[in-house]
Amino acid sequence: MDKINAAITGIGAYVPEDILTNEDISQLVDTNEEWIMTRVGIKERRILRGEGKGTSVMGIHAVKQLLEKTNVQPEEIEAIICATTTSDCHFPTTASIIAYQTGCKNAFTFDVQGACAGFLYGLETGANYIRSGRYTKVIVVAGDKMTSITDYTDRTTCPLFGDACGAVLLEPTTEEVGVIDTILRTDGSGLPYLHMKGGGSACPASHKTVDNHQHFVYQDGRYVFKYAVSYMADAAEEISKRNKLTNDNIAWFVPHQANYRIIDAIAKRLDIDQTKIMVNIQKYGNTGAGTIPMCLWEWEKQLKKGDNIILAAFGAGFTWGTIYLKWAYDGANA
Numbered sequence: 076m077d078k079i080n081a082a083i084t085g086i087g088a089y090v091p092e093d094i095l096t097n098e099d100i101s102q103l104v105d106t107n108e109e110w111i112m113t114r115v116g117i118k119e120r121r122i123l124r125g126e127g128k129g130t131s132v133m134g135i136h137a138v139k140q141l142l143e144k145t146n147v148q149p150e151e152i153e154a155i156i157c158a159t160t161t162s163d164c165h166f167p168t169t170a171s172i173i174a175y176q177t178g179c180k181n182a183f184t185f186d187v188q189g190a191c192a193g194f195l196y197g198l199e200t201g202a203n204y205i206r207s208g209r210y211t212k213v214i215v216v217a218g219d220k221m222t223s224i225t226d227y228t229d230r231t232t233c234p235l236f237g238d239a240c241g242a243v244l245l246e247p248t249t250e251e252v253g254v255i256d257t258i259l260r261t262d263g264s265g266l267p268y269l270h271m272k273g274g275g276s277a278c279p280a281s282h283k284t285v286d287n288h289q290h291f292v293y294q295d296g297r298y299v300f301k302y303a304v305s306y307m308a309d310a311a312e313e314i315s316k317r318n319k320l321t322n323d324n325i326a327w328f329v330p331h332q333a334n335y336r337i338i339d340a341i342a343k344r345l346d347i348d349q350t351k352i353m354v355n356i357q358k359y360g361n362t363g364a365g366t367i368p369m370c371l372w373e374w375e376k377q378l379k380k381g382d383n384i385i386l387a388a389f390g391a392g393f394t395w396g397t398i399y400l401k402w403a404y405d406g407a408n409a
Contacts, residue, residue: 087141116335120237190390219363241368265393
């Protein structure tokens with residue numbers, strides 16, 4: 076029996092129309108364009124505005140676009156996995172809302188929470204459902220409404236985040252394409268350095284938690300920078316070595332878009348040509364689990380069947396990892 080691989084056969088995405096510029100940020104906190112660009116490389120970010128609009132709104136748009144592009148009927152989808160930190164509600168799952176609103180009535184659904192590494196966690200999970208031979212059409216949606224947990228009185232974190240969502244369709248193939256290899260890791264010692272303290276069962280919402288701004292992202296930037304660079308680079312280097320990948324045969328490196336200096340440091344350590352690195356942080360900021368699928372969506376027309384692609388991400392937890400992906404179709408024809 077031929078080996079079953081899980082291939083990405085289509086990609087959709089959604090970015091809100093409203094733009095928050097660095098000039099807008101400078102009206103809220105003591106900062107300026109030069110400070111933000113020098114430290115993180117972000118020029119603007121998209122904001123999902125409107126009362127009652129959560130991550131599912133963006134996921135619905137992304138999935139509808141994906142279904143239209145791939146000519147797949149909603150009823151054919153067997154599973155939807157949503158990777159997000161900013162779910163619409165504690166329950167039900169955001170994936171269930173997306174499935175209902177897109178007509179995917181035959182899909183079972185669940186959310187995964189791998190912070191900014193969530194797309195990698197969701198992609199590997201979805202790929203395993205395909206590899207099992209039991210399922211043939213699985214959607215992985217990844218993204219966050221990061222502005223909903225951003226403190227716009229904190230000059231160190233509020234320039235970082237934006238809102239966006241991407242979605243990929245996974246289908247089986249016997250060709251040597253798709254999700255080839257994966258490394259996923261977790262180090263729980265990172266909890267104090269990147270977290271949101273309030274709102275969970277350990278620290279439920281109260282007047283005190285709201286007054287103390289505990290429902291927003293807290294980050295120790297220097298500590299996170301150090302480990303983001305080392306852990307992402309280590310994982311990408313390991314997966315490259317065991318699959319005999321080098322700068323010569325890697326077509327694209329797709330890092331999580333958290334900070335341009337992190338991306339640059341990893342690229343230099345791995346000796347990857349800058350022209351092979353997908354970077355759109357300047358336009359969208361850090362969209363959490365959405366950054367990697369957003370890059371694949373934006374570069375889709377340049378992707379060719381058989382391209383060797385390395386995905387790498389790092390997030391709260393600490394969670395991090397890398398996936399070796401061999402692209403399954405010519406994006407120019409999508």
